[in-house]
Amino acid sequence: MSEERYKLHPISAVMNFIKGLKDLIFPFVVVFVANGFQGGPGENEDWTRFIPYILGFGFLVLILISGIVKWKRFVYWFEDNELRIEYGLFVKKKRYIPFERIQSLNYTESILHRPLKLVKVKIETAGSGNPDEAEAELTAITKEAASRIEKELVEAKKRKQSRVDINDLEEQSFSEKETVSIVPVFKMKQKDLLILATTSGGIGVVFSGLAVFMLQFSELIPYEKIYEEMMVFLKFGFFLVAISVFFVLVLAWIVSVILTTLNYFEFTIWKDDDQIIITRGLLEKKKVSIPIARVQGIRIVENPLRQLFGYCTVFVESAGGSLSDKDQKIRLFPFIKKEKLNHYLVNLFPDLHVESEWTVSPEKAKPFYYRLDFIWMIPVIVGVGYFYFPYGLLSLLLIPVLILFGLWQHRSAGYSIKGNQLSMRYRGFSKYTFMIEKKRMQSVEMKQSPFQKKHLLASFETTIKSGLLGATAKVEHLELKDVEEVMNWFTPSKKS
Amino acid sequence: MQSGPVNQISPKGLKVWRLYGMMHSAIIFVIATGICALNWWLEGPTWLYVVSFVIFVIYTYIFVYLFPKLRWLRWRYEVREEEIELQYGLFIIKRTLVPMVRIQHVDTEQGPILRKYDLASITISTAATNHTIPALRTNEADELRMRISTLARVAEDDV
Numbered sequence: 001m002s003e004e005r006y007k008l009h010p011i012s013a014v015m016n017f018i019k020g021l022k023d024l025i026f027p028f029v030v031v032f033v034a035n036g037f038q039g040g041p042g043e044n045e046d047w048t049r050f051i052p053y054i055l056g057f058g059f060l061v062l063i064l065i066s067g068i069v070k071w072k073r074f075v076y077w078f079e080d081n082e083l084r085i086e087y088g089l090f091v092k093k094k095r096y097i098p099f100e101r102i103q104s105l106n107y108t109e110s111i112l113h114r115p116l117k118l119v120k121v122k123i124e125t126a127g128s129g130n131p132d133e134a135e136a137e138l139t140a141i142t143k144e145a146a147s148r149i150e151k152e153l154v155e156a157k158k159r160k161q162s163r164v165d166i167n168d169l170e171e172q173s174f175s176e177k178e179t180v181s182i183v184p185v186f187k188m189k190q191k192d193l194l195i196l197a198t199t200s201g202g203i204g205v206v207f208s209g210l211a212v213f214m215l216q217f218s219e220l221i222p223y224e225k226i227y228e229e230m231m232v233f234l235k236f237g238f239f240l241v242a243i244s245v246f247f248v249l250v251l252a253w254i255v256s257v258i259l260t261t262l263n264y265f266e267f268t269i270w271k272d273d274d275q276i277i278i279t280r281g282l283l284e285k286k287k288v289s290i291p292i293a294r295v296q297g298i299r300i301v302e303n304p305l306r307q308l309f310g311y312c313t314v315f316v317e318s319a320g321g322s323l324s325d326k327d328q329k330i331r332l333f334p335f336i337k338k339e340k341l342n343h344y345l346v347n348l349f350p351d352l353h354v355e356s357e358w359t360v361s362p363e364k365a366k367p368f369y370y371r372l373d374f375i376w377m378i379p380v381i382v383g384v385g386y387f388y389f390p391y392g393l394l395s396l397l398l399i400p401v402l403i404l405f406g407l408w409q410h411r412s413a414g415y416s417i418k419g420n421q422l423s424m425r426y427r428g429f430s431k432y433t434f435m436i437e438k439k440r441m442q443s444v445e446m447k448q449s450p451f452q453k454k455h456l457l458a459s460f461e462t463t464i465k466s467g468l469l470g471a472t473a474k475v476e477h478l479e480l481k482d483v484e485e486v487m488n489w490f491t492p493s494k495k496s
Numbered sequence: 497m498q499s500g501p502v503n504q505i506s507p508k509g510l511k512v513w514r515l516y517g518m519m520h521s522a523i524i525f526v527i528a529t530g531i532c533a534l535n536w537w538l539e540g541p542t543w544l545y546v547v548s549f550v551i552f553v554i555y556t557y558i559f560v561y562l563f564p565k566l567r568w569l570r571w572r573y574e575v576r577e578e579e580i581e582l583q584y585g586l587f588i589i590k591r592t593l594v595p596m597v598r599i600q601h602v603d604t605e606q607g608p609i610l611r612k613y614d615l616a617s618i619t620i621s622t623a624a625t626n627h628t629i630p631a632l633r634t635n636e637a638d639e640l641r642m643r644i645s646t647l648a649r650v651a652e653d654d655v
Contacts, residue, residue: 319623442598443594443625444592445590446593447588447590449587449588449589465623470623490593491578492578493578493579
């Protein structure tokens with residue numbers, strides 16, 4: 001067994017440094033900006049006014065050194081079917097990850113990695129508890145080193161198999177053949193990528209980023225001054241304000257289009273014998289693998305705009321992994337024509353029933369979808385109508401809008417049971433379709449309000465594991481006997 | 497029609513909930529008294545006394561008498577060979593079904609008040625959800641925990 005100890009590529013020292021900088025950039029900016037405001041053209045010419053700069057420089061050096069030290073002390077090696085990592089200067093930390101516990105290796109290649117043919121490897125384990133501990137990260141290793149890890153993994157698997165079977169010679173050669181069979185299943189077309197980018201909700205992300213930025217600086221911005229200037233500005237004309245708002249919107253949109261295009265460039269799904277591999281990205285190449293055995297459920301999301309053009313997004317709910325990762329709900333198909341989806345899904349998950357006969361919410365349940373809204377709607381309408389008398393009455397238009405929306409939700413609600421699979425369909429604002437195997441469902445809850453009881457209706461929801469937490473799907477206001485059918489289907493002691 | 501779970505929780509649980517309710521209304525009482533005192537000191541309007549008194553009475557009635565009673569009447573649970581079924585809720589009745597195979601671990605918990613009444617609550621955790629049966633007799637809760645953990649161990653399935 002090889003017990004040679006491997007180091008990361010020296011460039012990871014630079015990356016640690018950059019990462020440290022990124023974490024500190026905010027306090028830094030704040031300190032310097034605040035200092036700039038206070039100091040002004042002061043007369044204290046002695047050296048103390050340089051203190052912030054000296055401190056800042058000191059911090060920089062510290063980060064740089066810590067980056068180098070981090071790289072210097074980091075070693076990993078393979079021993080006893082485990083990946084062992086050791087790091088830390090004063091407090092030495094060791095992490096031993098048994099190969100069977102490794103769920104997936106995710107690769108990222110940033111712009112820094114690519115000219116040197118390096119990758120960042122994230123090792124995901126099924127660990128629960130502290131999300132930081134659920135994974136290990138090798139900041140930068142050569143591609144050969146990465147494939148060495150993969151090879152070790154495969155070999156470890158084989159060793160395990162050979163322990164099970166005695167006459168494993170045939171098997172081994174057989175499985176070797178199998179491991180090579182990675183085939184591309186799906187490639188996103190350039191056209192689809194373009195539409196995805198232009199309709200992406202990334203706009204919201206950019207805006208929230210702006211908001212965060214503003215909030216961070218809110219104490220430093222001299223609002224009163226801005227306010228005065230705003231008044232002058234307003235005199236200039238409402239038109240100018242509108243134009244500038246529009247300009248900001250367009251800019252945000254363009255940024256989000258570019259970001260999405262970069263992120264999802266050459267989006268491809270590959271299928272290995274027991275895992276799905278997704279590669280994507282232009283500047284930063286990402287490779288994510290999902291073990292099929294870990295897939296808990298499939299969620300199809302159609303937001304109204306995309307639904308109009310027959311497109312949808314498909315997420316995979318996968319167990320384990322780390323909470324810190326924002327990509328936890330893995331986008332399996334970021335953007336795909338709904339009619340083509342079934343073909344690909346069956347290809348990836350042969351056991352999946354994609355066609356379903358929906359049991360829908362009954363006619364009599366219609367009012368339930370908008371009735372509750374009246375509770376807040378009536379006071380709002382009365383209030384607005386009273387205070388802004390003639391025009392406030394326009395708020396009456398809310399009623400038909402909400403009723404129509406409720407009816408829309410009603411039309412989407414339904415479920416379908418086929419063998420061991422439950423499909424659920426419902427609408428919040430977007431339309432969701434969940435496909436879940438019985439053995440993945442953690443619990444089912446049926447709910448009934450007194451009003452529903454009177455009309456023999458009920459709602460139900462089910463929870464599956466997703467990441468470290470759960471994901472809940474819920475269909476409301478169905479026929480009571482239908483919900484009871486679901487409950488009976490789920491009850492293990494009532495197997496027919 | 498399927499019959500729901502059958503076991504009720506201990507009547508002593510009702511007492512404990514009433515006790516909790518009384519604690520809450522004691523806080524409300526303190527606040528109401530404070531308002532009244534302030535009102536007296538500032539020579540405010542008389543109706544404020546009435547309002548704060550009425551709010552206190554209604555709050556006490558709801559949280560000491562009505563809600564605990566309804567809640568207690570609604571609560572049902574049953575631990576069967578292959579699943580656990582719970583039914584609870586004040587107005588909206590919820591019925592939860594958890595298969596034994598999904599259960600990861602079971603905890604019993606006992607605070608000072610529950611201990612005084614020899615009660616304990618039991619929490620059943622799956623990989624993604626938690627379900628609590630409140631206020632069982634301590635020995636019953638322990639026994640249940642043991643039973644669930646042995647039953648849950650029987651079948652193994654991935655996640």
